[in-house]
Amino acid sequence: MNVADSGHMAGILKQDGYEITQNEAAADVVLLNTCSIRDLAEEKVFSKLGELKERKVDEPNLVLGVCGCMATNLKKGIFKRAPYVDILCGPRSSKHLPRMINDVFEKGRSQVEVEPNEALEEFLPSVRESAFKAWVNITQGCDERCTYCVVPNTRGDQASRQPQSIIDEIKGLAEQGYKEVTLLGQTVNAYGLELAEPYPFSKLIESIQAIDGIEWIRFVTSHPKYVTPDFIEMFAKFPKVAPFLHLPYQAGSNRILKRMARRYTREEYIEKINALRAACPDLNLSTDIIVGFPEETEEEFQETLDVYKEAQFDSSFCFKYSQRPNTPAMNFKDTVPEAVKKERLERLLALQKEIAYVRNLKNLGKVHRVLFENVGRKEGSLRGHNQYNQVVISSGGPELIGQFRDVLIVENSPMTLYGEIKN
Numbered sequence: 310m311n312v313a314d315s316g317h318m319a320g321i322l323k324q325d326g327y328e329i330t331q332n333e334a335a336a337d338v339v340l341l342n343t344c345s346i347r348d349l350a351e352e353k354v355f356s357k358l359g360e361l362k363e364r365k366v367d368e369p370n371l372v373l374g375v376c377g378c379m380a381t382n383l384k385k386g387i388f389k390r391a392p393y394v395d396i397l398c399g400p401r402s403s404k405h406l407p408r409m410i411n412d413v414f415e416k417g418r419s420q421v422e423v424e425p426n427e428a429l430e431e432f433l434p435s436v437r438e439s440a441f442k443a444w445v446n447i448t449q450g451c452d453e454r455c456t457y458c459v460v461p462n463t464r465g466d467q468a469s470r471q472p473q474s475i476i477d478e479i480k481g482l483a484e485q486g487y488k489e490v491t492l493l494g495q496t497v498n499a500y501g502l503e504l505a506e507p508y509p510f511s512k513l514i515e516s517i518q519a520i521d522g523i524e525w526i527r528f529v530t531s532h533p534k535y536v537t538p539d540f541i542e543m544f545a546k547f548p549k550v551a552p553f554l555h556l557p558y559q560a561g562s563n564r565i566l567k568r569m570a571r572r573y574t575r576e577e578y579i580e581k582i583n584a585l586r587a588a589c590p591d592l593n594l595s596t597d598i599i600v601g602f603p604e605e606t607e608e609e610f611q612e613t614l615d616v617y618k619e620a621q622f623d624s625s626f627c628f629k630y631s632q633r634p635n636t637p638a639m640n641f642k643d644t645v646p647e648a649v650k651k652e653r654l655e656r657l658l659a660l661q662k663e664i665a666y667v668r669n670l671k672n673l674g675k676v677h678r679v680l681f682e683n684v685g686r687k688e689g690s691l692r693g694h695n696q697y698n699q700v701v702i703s704s705g706g707p708e709l710i711g712q713f714r715d716v717l718i719v720e721n722s723p724m725t726l727y728g729e730i731k732n
């Protein structure tokens with residue numbers, strides 16, 4: 310989401326005549342696009358701001374901005390810790406950046422636009438790193454209220470783009486040679502539900518399936534609550550929908566899920582992934598898990614491990630719970646000691662590695678479709694992703710970048726597959 314937002318920020322400024330430079334020391338304007346999901350991410354930004362402060366001493370005209378979720382989460386609190394910052398711009402306010410930068414140059418005042426529920430722009434220009442894979446934002450904000458999460462505060466309530474605007478953007482991308490799109494939303498599969506004329510996510514996918522040139526459709530992040538029969542059916546019905554799904558379950562205990570306000574039970578989650586695997590037997594499933602949520606007991610953590618074993622995830626992102634200001638869970642006492650969280654995380658990661666290794670074995674001798682993206686670290690090698698969103702390395706020349714090839718998988722590791730191009 311942040312990579313896509315940075316692309317929009319660059320696109321908006323480029324349209325206004327700015328030039329994007331890879332050389333930070335040459336920039337007249339430096340914007341940090343930030344994340345508030347964990348304390349560590351925010352501290353990294355303050356550390357970077359401390360570095361940039363030195364430049365401000367020699368270059369008083371340097372414009373320094375903090376954009377993204379930290380701007381809406383901490384608001385003017387950022388000025389308290391870093392009074393030399395000129396711009397605070399929230400994730401839904403990027404369209405104001407050209408005007409804000411001008412105002413800093415002309416009026417020399419600090420500029421603030423941090424309204425989390427700012428009206429959605431139907432289309433924003435974007436600078437994309439890849440010429441064949443594109444992120445496409447389809448919603449902003451989130452209507453869930455998971456008790457540990459800052460997103461509803463920083464990105465506001467869910468607002469979906471109009472289906473036609475998304476379809477037009479993707480048609481344009483296909484005309485430019487893009488082959489893969491990843492639709493983005495905090496709860497991407499809740500797309501369209503709050504529109505004046507509700508438009509189901511599966512209907513949007515059906516429309517994108519019909520666009521010539523687009524060969525793979527992916528989407529993140531799906532919420533289990535919106536895994537409905539029509540959503541499940543998409544994986545069997547639409548061949549362009551890649552057999553990969555990121556579906557966070559966060560915890561295996563129903564009591565903890567309730568305290569997290571996730572609005573599903575462990576049994577419902579398992580039932581949904583069983584139905585997904587029945588519709589798409591080779592579905593690659595990844596998930597998010599938080600360990601050490603307030604009051605999580607050893608038995609409840611064991612339930613998280615049990616769900617992991619039962620679901621046989623291909624990959625996962627696992628985190629220790631960290632309290633975030635402005636979230637409902639701040640009212641819960643952070644009862645699980647840090648050492649216990651660390652030990653639970655290590656046990657979970659060990660299980661993840663073991664399961665991923667065994668699941669990857671089934672890939673050996675199979676032919677995967679791979680879209681090559683860049684050259685690999687070893688000379689003469691290429692790196693890309695297969696339909697299951699796994700990294701595949703193969704020998705091959707740079708002329709294949711941006712091309713699909715069938716690759717025979719000959720070696721695996723928990724994170725990467727190695728193969729030989731067949732055709």
Ligand code: SF4
Pocket residue numbers: 451452453454455458459460461495496532
């Ligand atoms: S679904 Fe929950 S975790 Fe995800 S963005 Fe919304 S509130 Fe946060």
